[in-house]
Amino acid sequence: DSHKHKDKHKDREHSHKEHKRDKERENSKNGNRQQDKHFRFSPCNLSGLSYTRMCCFSSLSIKVEEDNGYHLPIKHEKPLKRERDEDEYEHKPKKLKVDNEKKVKKRKQEDKVKKDSTGGKKKAKNEPQEKWKWWEEEKYTDGSKWRFLEHKGPVFPPPYEPLPDRIRFYYDGKAMKLSPAAEEVATFYAKMLDHEYTTKDIFRKNFFKDWRKEMTPEEKSKITELKKCDFTEMHEYFKAQSEARKQMTKEEKQKIKEENERILQEYGYCVMDNHRERIGNFRIEPPGLFRGRGDHPKMGKLKRRIRPEDIIINCSKDSAHPQAPPGSRWKELRHDNKVTWLVSWTENIQGSIKYIMLNPSSRIKGEKDWQKYETARRLKKSVEHIRAQYREDWRSKEMRIRQRAVALYFIDKLALRAGNEKDEGETADTVGCCSLRVEHIRLHPQMDGQDYVVELDFPGKDSIRYYNKVSVEKRVFKNLQLFLENKQAKDDLFDRLNTSILNKHLQELMDGLTAKVFRTYNASITLQQQLKELTSPDDNIPEKILSYNRANRAVAVLCNHQRAPPKTFEKSMHNLQTKIDEKKKQLSAAKKELKAAKADAKMLRDEKSKKAVEMKKKAVQRISEQLMKLEVQATDREENKQIALGTSKLNYLDPRISVCKKYWCGNSFKVAYVPSK
DNA sequence: GTGTACACTTAGAAGCGATCAC
DNA sequence: GTGATCGCTTCTAAGTGTACAC
Numbered sequence: 081d082s083h084k085h086k087d088k089h090k091d092r093e094h095s096h097k098e099h100k101r102d103k104e105r106e107n108s109k110n111g112n113r114q115q116d117k118h119f120r121f122s123p124c125n126l127s128g129l130s131y132t133r134m135c136c137f138s139s140l141s142i143k144v145e146e147d148n149g150y151h152l153p154i155k156h157e158k159p160l161k162r163e164r165d166e167d168e169y170e171h172k173p174k175k176l177k178v179d180n181e182k183k184v185k186k187r188k189q190e191d192k193v194k195k196d197s198t199g200g201k202k203k204a205k206n207e208p209q210e211k212w213k214w215w216e217e218e219k220y221t222d223g224s225k226w227r228f229l230e231h232k233g234p235v236f237p238p239p240y241e242p243l244p245d246r247i248r249f250y251y252d253g254k255a256m257k258l259s260p261a262a263e264e265v266a267t268f269y270a271k272m273l274d275h276e277y278t279t280k281d282i283f284r285k286n287f288f289k290d291w292r293k294e295m296t297p298e299e300k301s302k303i304t305e306l307k308k309c310d311f312t313e314m315h316e317y318f319k320a321q322s323e324a325r326k327q328m329t330k331e332e333k334q335k336i337k338e339e340n341e342r343i344l345q346e347y348g349y350c351v352m353d354n355h356r357e358r359i360g361n362f363r364i365e366p367p368g369l370f371r372g373r374g375d376h377p378k379m380g381k382l383k384r385r386i387r388p389e390d391i392i393i394n395c396s397k398d399s400a401h402p403q404a405p406p407g408s409r410w411k412e413l414r415h416d417n418k419v420t421w422l423v424s425w426t427e428n429i430q431g432s433i434k435y436i437m438l439n440p441s442s443r444i445k446g447e448k449d450w451q452k453y454e455t456a457r458r459l460k461k462s463v464e465h466i467r468a469q470y471r472e473d474w475r476s477k478e479m480r481i482r483q484r485a486v487a488l489y490f491i492d493k494l495a496l497r498a499g500n501e502k503d504e505g506e507t508a509d510t511v512g513c514c515s516l517r518v519e520h521i522r523l524h525p526q527m528d529g530q531d532y533v534v535e536l537d538f539p540g541k542d543s544i545r546y547y548n549k550v551s552v553e554k555r556v557f558k559n560l561q562l563f564l565e566n567k568q569a570k571d572d573l574f575d576r577l578n579t580s581i582l583n584k585h586l587q588e589l590m591d592g593l594t595a596k597v598f599r600t601y602n603a604s605i606t607l608q609q610q611l612k613e614l615t616s617p618d619d620n621i622p623e624k625i626l627s628y629n630r631a632n633r634a635v636a637v638l639c640n641h642q643r644a645p646p647k648t649f650e651k652s653m654h655n656l657q658t659k660i661d662e663k664k665k666q667l668s669a670a671k672k673e674l675k676a677a678k679a680d681a682k683m684l685r686d687e688k689s690k691k692a693v694e695m696k697k698k699a700v701q702r703i704s705e706q707l708m709k710l711e712v713q714a715t716d717r718e719e720n721k722q723i724a725l726g727t728s729k730l731n732y733l734d735p736r737i738s739v740c741k742k743y744w745c746g747n748s749f750k751v752a753y754v755p756s757k
Numbered sequence: 758g759t760g761t762a763c764a765c766t767t768a769g770a771a772g773c774g775a776t777c778a779c
Numbered sequence: 780g781t782g783a784t785c786g787c788t789t790c791t792a793a794g795t796g797t798a799c800a801c
Contacts, residue, residue, distance in 0.1 A: 333774095365791065373769080373792065419764065433763065434791085448765085497767095498795060507793080541794055542768060580758090583796070596766085596795060643769060652783075724769065731767055 212355055214443035215450065224417045225444060229395045231350035231359065233402025233410075234423045234436055235343060236386070237366035240264040247317045250310035251303055262295045265382060268369045270314035277371065283380035287369055290382035350422060350438070351399075358439035359422065364391075370429045374508035374543020378429050390425045420444050430506060453734040455592045456601040462590045463601070467492065469589065474555045479562075480576035484585055486559050487513050487574050491595050494548065495602050495638050497541060498579040498595035510539045513595070514579050519569035523560055524549075532557035544642050603635045603732035610634045611737070628738070633720075635728040643724040656714050663707040670700045 242263060248255040249266060258266060269278065269287055277283045288306045295303065303309065328336075347362045367385040372378055388408035395401060397415045404410050411425075423436035438444050459466075470492075473485030490496050490513050499512020511520060520538035527533035530551040540546045552560075563573055579595065586593040610631030615624055646652075674696035681689040 361790070363790090371770090371792080376792090421764075424764095430792095432792095435764075437765080445766095452766090500795065502794095510793085512794085542792075544769085579795075580797095594796065641768080648783075655783080727768055 212443070214355075214446065219447065225420045226352050226417050227396075228354065228399065229350065229352050229417070229422070230399030231395060231402060231422050232347045233393060233404070234391065235347045235363045236388075236405065237364060243267070243314065243317065247313050249314060252308040253310070256299075256302070259296045259299060262291065262299050264367070265291045265294045266309075266311060267314055267318070268367070268382075270311035271318050272369065273311060273315045277369075277379065280379065282375070282377060283369075286378060286380035287382070290380075294382070352438070352442070352444065355443065357442040357444075360437050360439045362436055364425075365427075365434065372429075372508060374510065374539060376508045377505055378507075381429055384428050386425050392424045394419065394422055394424070452597075452600060453604070453736070455597050456604055456734065458590060459593060459597050459601045460605065462593075463492075466589050471555075474559055480581070482559050483563060483574040483577045484582060486556055486563070487577055487582060488586075489552075489556060491598050492602070493552075494536075494550065495599050495640075496546075497599070498582065500579050508539070508543050510541060510543055512540065512579075514574055514577050514582060516573040517569070518564055518567045518571050518573055521560065521564075521573060523557065523564070525557075534560065540640060544640065546640050599639065600732055603639055603728055604734045604737060606635050606638055607631050607733050608737045629725075632725050632729060632733070633723060635732060636723045636725050639728055639732060641724040641727045642722050645721045649721060653714070653717065656710065656717065660707065660710045660714060663703065663710055667700065667703045667707055670696065670703050674700050 240260065242260050245257075249258055249263070250256065269291070272278050284306055292300055292303070348359050349356050350359055351357070364386045365383070368383050370376075370378055370381045370383050388404040389411055391404075391410050392412040392414055393402055393410050394414045394416055396417075401413060421435040421437050424433050426432070427434050440446070440449070466488075470485040470488045473481050474489075476482050476485070491498070497512035499515035501515060502510070511517065516536075516538060520536060522535040522537075524533040524535060525531065527535075527549065532552050532554055533549055534552050534557070535549045537545070537547045560573075563575075567573075567575075583594045586595065586597075611627065614627035614630055619627065674693070677689065677693045677696045681693045683689075
């Protein structure tokens with residue numbers, strides 16, 4: 081019997097997008113593909129000291145073996161071997177300096193001295209761009225995140241600018257002038273007319289409900305049906321505006337660029353502990369319609385405009401406090417150095433808190449990132465023991481222990497997320513490991529020539545579908561059968577488990593261990609093993625890049641990092657195919673010419689015709705190479721259609737693996753910071 | 758044990774300037 | 780010159796995990 085509430089989840093269908101993805105996945109049995117357009121660089125300013133890195137890749141294919149210890153949700157042609165234990169992830173770390181009170185005190189004093197010498201303000205803006213090796217400095221041990229923090233506060237979006245009178249809204253075929261408040265919300269919808277969102281019932285319903293709240297009583301009584309609303313003039317107006325922006329002269333564009341740069345310099349940086357640091361998101365989110373992912377019950381709701389009165393400012397007592405815009409005041413001015421955020425506010429859709437924090441290149445983010453990979457490396461040392469433990473626990477007398485052990489096996493083997501419980505009706509129905517339900521799993525004692533196959537099919541984070549068939553150990557299979565007994569589709573698979581229980585257990589096994597550490601560890605170790613397998617010391621740079629991309633793709637597949645195929649995908653593939661066809665024709669013609677030249681040479685037996693043969697041979701060779709390149713490009717693009725490589729690069733792969741000398745491929749990476757040599 | 762608040766990381770979509778191909 | 784594509788940034792939603800009250 082379930083300890084958790086049952087029947088709490090309503091039947092939901094896959095979103096339209098997901099259906100599209102499913103269909104495409106089916107159509108692409110040899111693997112998912114993605115055009116490597118989406119690649120997110122980590123901020124990697126050498127003076128910015130990011131613990132993350134910057135790489136230049138093209139997309140390349142990987143192939144996956146059926147049973148390699150890691151069971152990837154997306155299948156590929158070639159085996160991706162991944163051994164569980166690989167010592168090379170064991171780079172010697174640079175010894176972390178241990179903080180002590182004396183050193184922290186010294187740093188504090190130094191900060192004070194520098195501050196005093198600059199009249200209470202840091203000389204940050206025009207400081208020479210000298211590398212700051214924050215990783216060589218001591219860390220705070222008292223839980224504080226900084227000693228001094230000064231910033232200029234957030235940048236607010238511009239106020240609403242009413243539409244020109246010539247741009248009209250029509251209701252039931254008749255032009256109608258809207259009040260400014262109602263008009264503003266209408267423009268949010270009008271701007272999205274081309275988007276799939278506006279075809280969704282929930283989106284339309286939520287928008288209309290919230291829009292009506294902004295209307296005057298007269299408007300409210302008149303506008304009663306969304307389907308009678310005509311926003312097309314507004315839509316065309318915004319499209320024309322966007323077009324006009326594109327058509328601006330170089331000078332106009334330059335002027336805007338300079339203004340943006342000025343704002344960035346003024347508001348985009350803060351001073352934290354004597355260093356000028358880039359802020360990640362210094363702009364307040366503008367009002368608009370909420371774009372929840374998947375079947376989000378709140379999509380289309382009005383995201384209200386944030387006012388200074390909603391804003392909490394966090395900074396040092398002894399800093400120059402940011403000033404609220406004239407005529408307004410902040411909600412609160414706080415001096416909490418136990419947190420890293422500079423500005424916060426509560427949003428109105430979920431009631432959650434939003435923050436303005438530092439850029440990933442900052443000391444504070446870099447240190448956290450580093451710690452994350454250090455924890456993953458510690459896990460490497462304990463992982464065999466932990467695996468032995470959970471295998472033992474599969475036989476436990478207690479159901480809760482068995483469930484915990486099977487869930488952990490999934491998290492380790494399949495790199496699943498923990499799966500916290502979520503508020504029903506407040507968010508899209510998505511699950512992770514601990515929140516899997518009976519309906520998400522199917523057991524096949526035999527399937528495709530394999531024993532004990534578990535078929536997993538569930539919506540994960542961002543409503544991305546996780547689909548995988550994996551052969552498991554007999555004991556796991558038997559346990560799963562037991563967990564499913566006497567349960568309905570909507571019941572929890574692991575009814576005696578949640579993330580809190582699981583993480584408490586993990587904490588006992590290793591200090592700092594939580595479910596997500598397994599994802600980091602397994603992603604990084606997969607990269608390393610793939611690099612080892614796919615590269616050889618004699619490889620040239622393109623070959624190494626090819627291997628790196630394949631290894632990266634293996635990680636993306638393991639972590640189920642997917643994206644929607646680009647809108648222009650089909651068209652661009654079609655264009656590429658046309659090129660291939662033309663090239664084939666060219667090749668065929670060149671071959672004919674070569675044949676003719678050979679015949680001439682045989683007859684004439686002179687130097688000129690011999691030379692002609694050589695020329696034609698070279699032409700055939702050149703065209704063949706061009707054709708091959710195009711074909712590789714097509715395969716590559718097709719295989720990368722749905723795989724997103726950026727997330728793993730940015731969040732899961734220890735940069736020390738990418739810059740390891742053994743796999744180093746020169747100009748492929750720009751490294752901001754390599755902590756160990 | 759449960760619920761909630763909070764702080765932070767992870768995530769895909771969208772935007773945009775630069776470059777390429779024609 | 781123009782449209783397509785690339786390479787990257789920005790935006791913000793959606794997760795994880797901890798602390799704390801009851």
